[in-house]
Amino acid sequence: MKAARFVLRHALVCSLFGGLASPAFAHEPVLRCVLLDESTVRCRGGYAEGEDAPGVNLEVVDYAGETLLASKLGKDSMLTFPRPKTGYYVLLDVGPGSQAIVEHDEIGPPRSRDMARWMRN
Template identity: 40%
Template structure:
């Protein structure tokens, strides 16, 4: 009795499993800072990808969109803060949402 064929099959399965790359989670981030009379926000993902074209809106506490926007090519957006209380909503889709309250912006 020879074990050649089962051993070869086992080796092939092990090689295939070793070649599978596990899915890597990437989490969104958004940092905002005051720059003189404006606020500058930078967004991206933990895997190093940027947020170009991703929606970033300034929302009032009444849930109205005060300033609609999207990140630029450099994953940055700058805006003049509204006079009303607000938060910044970085929305890259389900599971990829970040909120930054105006009280948390240094």
């Protein structure tokens, strides 16, 4: 009887917590790229809540579909690479269905209100 009550109580607690857990948006990858100078791009990846993403795959692909660079974010969650001559996009690939993409026309010099040091050379 005691055991049954124990199981019942725990089942109730678990079902309550399980039922109340809402779809959590916690691990959306985010990617931000800037032009350090005319010929250098720096990208920084992370997760929406403010976590860094060191070691995550980063690819630079041109509009013909050719991979120009396949690398990983460094320990500082950043990667700096020469600016491709043609149109390109940068893909932060965390896993299936979890990615962030930045197109080359979004990548410019840091805006005046971007004070973060990583955007400056």
